[in-house]
Amino acid sequence: MKVILGQRLFFLLPACILVATSLFLLKVGPESTGAPPGHQPDEKEVAIKPAESIKAETTTDEHIILHPSTPEPGNFLVIEAGPLKSTATPEIEFDFPGEISSVQHTGNMLYAVVGICYETEPDRYNLTISKSANPTESLELQKAVSIGEKKFQESRFSMPTGVTEGWTPDRLAEEREMIREAMAKTEPHPLWIKRFIEPLEGRITSEFGAIRIIDGNPPRRHDGIDIAAEEGTPVVSPNRGIVRLADSLLAGGKTVIIDHGMDLSSTYMHLDSIEVKKGQIIDRGEVLGTVGMTGYATGPHLHWEVNISQTPVNPEQIFDNDLLWIPCGYAAKKLSTGHQ
Numbered sequence: 001m002k003v004i005l006g007q008r009l010f011f012l013l014p015a016c017i018l019v020a021t022s023l024f025l026l027k028v029g030p031e032s033t034g035a036p037p038g039h040q041p042d043e044k045e046v047a048i049k050p051a052e053s054i055k056a057e058t059t060t061d062e063h064i065i066l067h068p069s070t071p072e073p074g075n076f077l078v079i080e081a082g083p084l085k086s087t088a089t090p091e092i093e094f095d096f097p098g099e100i101s102s103v104q105h106t107g108n109m110l111y112a113v114v115g116i117c118y119e120t121e122p123d124r125y126n127l128t129i130s131k132s133a134n135p136t137e138s139l140e141l142q143k144a145v146s147i148g149e150k151k152f153q154e155s156r157f158s159m160p161t162g163v164t165e166g167w168t169p170d171r172l173a174e175e176r177e178m179i180r181e182a183m184a185k186t187e188p189h190p191l192w193i194k195r196f197i198e199p200l201e202g203r204i205t206s207e208f209g210a211i212r213i214i215d216g217n218p219p220r221r222h223d224g225i226d227i228a229a230e231e232g233t234p235v236v237s238p239n240r241g242i243v244r245l246a247d248s249l250l251a252g253g254k255t256v257i258i259d260h261g262m263d264l265s266s267t268y269m270h271l272d273s274i275e276v277k278k279g280q281i282i283d284r285g286e287v288l289g290t291v292g293m294t295g296y297a298t299g300p301h302l303h304w305e306v307n308i309s310q311t312p313v314n315p316e317q318i319f320d321n322d323l324l325w326i327p328c329g330y331a332a333k334k335l336s337t338g339h340q
């Protein structure tokens with residue numbers, strides 16, 4: 001029986017552990033109504049806590065909505081806030097482990113994505129958007145974030161001897177840095193268009209966040225999903241983006257990392273062939289490579305990851321509608337070179 005697996009074993013600490021709280025600053029643009037058509041806040045979802053200096057009438061419509069409203073560990077969480085009536089500089093803070101994307105604003109609406117670490121304990125947390133640069137405009141919006149419990153798959157298996165032959169600590173460290181840099185390099189605005197599509201059709205053989213004990217070693221988490229398919233099957237980009245890495249790595253084998261903008265990237269490992277080059281713009285549905293078993297793998301499959309900055313999130317969630325709340329808005333002409 002073939003053992004199908006593969007992940008960034010041996011060289012990635014769960015980055016999300018390192019980020020307990022994120023803080024971002026941004027400028028708010030001119031006022032306008034940027035809410036998606038027909039989208040109104042649910043009263044039950046809205047929690048507004050104006051600072052004392054704010055007149056009630058200036059805050060009655062301001063709100064925060066979360067998508068999904070009750071996220072799980074390993075989800076990405078879309079934050080939608082507004083209409084913001086202040087032009088002061090907002091700060092976004094949250095008290096659960098994870099990382100936040102760059103912040104978008106369309107008119108007076110604000111959008112951001114938080115990658116929630118898969119090791120987050122289920123609990124009720126807080127998210128705060130505050131603007132205090134100008135005392136006359138100071139405001140604080142608060143929202144409770146209830147993160148539910150999620151049971152992750154557990155598995156135990158062995159790898160054939162020799163699969164790590166030739167690996168060196170120095171090269172692994174170098175590749176770890178290559179991956180970190182590729183995920184860190186991002187366009188500030190979303191590059192995606194329409195819904196995300198599947199990069200490959202096939203059977204999921206290892207789930208996101210799975211707890212895996214390999215050869216009796218301490219448990220490691222699976223930062224992506226494994227999709228089994230025949231060697232040579234084309235793998236397509238689930239949406240538009242810029243190729244940030246296209247290289248052959250020890251554990252990842254032939255690997256491609258695509259920046260979809262706004263700190264959202266997708267990663268493809270163990271490819272048999274790579275059909276794209278670093279710096280290239282790739283379209284939604286365009287072939288990036290073919291399924292293989294290069295690197296730390298014993299059977300043909302795709303290891304697919306989605307990250308918010310360095311925090312892995314469940315790739316299957318990308319097919320939900322949540323990201324569509326964030327306007328794409330990035331001018332096509334700015335994508336004319338891709339060499340950034």
Ligand SMILES: [Zn+2]
Pocket residue numbers: 005006007206222224225226302303304
């Ligand atoms: Zn994998």
